[in-house]
Amino acid sequence: MNRWACVGALALGATLTVTGCTAVAPTPSPSPTASAPAEASVPALGSLDEIAGTRWLVDDSQGDRTTVIFGTDGSVSYVSYGDSFAYPEDTWTLVGDTLTWQLTYGARYGVWTCSGTFDSASQVLSGTWTSTIGESGTLSAVQPIR
Template sequence: MKAALAAAVVVALTATACASSPAPPGSTTSPVSSTSASDEASASPTAEALPRVETLSEIAGTRWGGRDSEGDSVTFDFEEGGQLTYFSFGERYSREGDTWSADGDTLTWLVTFGGPYGTCTYVGAFDAAAQTISAPYTCSASDAPSGTIELEQRPG
């Protein structure tokens, strides 16, 4: 119990720190809505059992999070109908062009950051045994960094 409480405090403190962090460099778009520390905490792993995703055809309605190669913590909600919601820096983003699609074990998703990033395209490989998604990404803006992200399922 003490460990769970300590973990919750760390998550809450991290979420509070993230909420006061600036938006990604050069971001020119406003978030759809702010998240609270409790929203951010729900995006962190817990002892809660998550349903196994055996194939990407089952990914709709699930949440996945991790850190990208720049060290930023990110969370993606892969929603029904191919819509995507993105959480970063304590904010929630959901834009019309943010979408995902699956083909076999490959998951492709687009995120519109704007500013110096433009739209970033992630093409990930799903590992059903490990319950992870590994994806390189590239962004449409010429000076934007490319990188990788490793995701694991999170409670939603």
């Protein structure tokens, strides 16, 4: 092959290489995305008579949030900072329209006695708490979306 033919072949090869590198990659067609599952809504309670078997997010005046579960057997269990607790002495009672329950937080925070009433229009349980270590405050609770 003569020199000009060799240069031409190299130029053609370089052109093909550069063209191949600069070609725009095909844009993938968007694939259908599944829509996020809709969150279930919490059934509205008509009154506290329906509290058994429900779970509530309780915010207290100290700035803490506790998930409280009112058992169908009158027991109370709770989740605080990711840890679950259930003590046999923690129970709930309903007298008229006032719900009272106990939470055992241990020696540092004592045993809390909580009492509240339920507003069926807003679906909010609000009330007060007192502890065996002499503290007291307010609370507000709503059912979380499941």
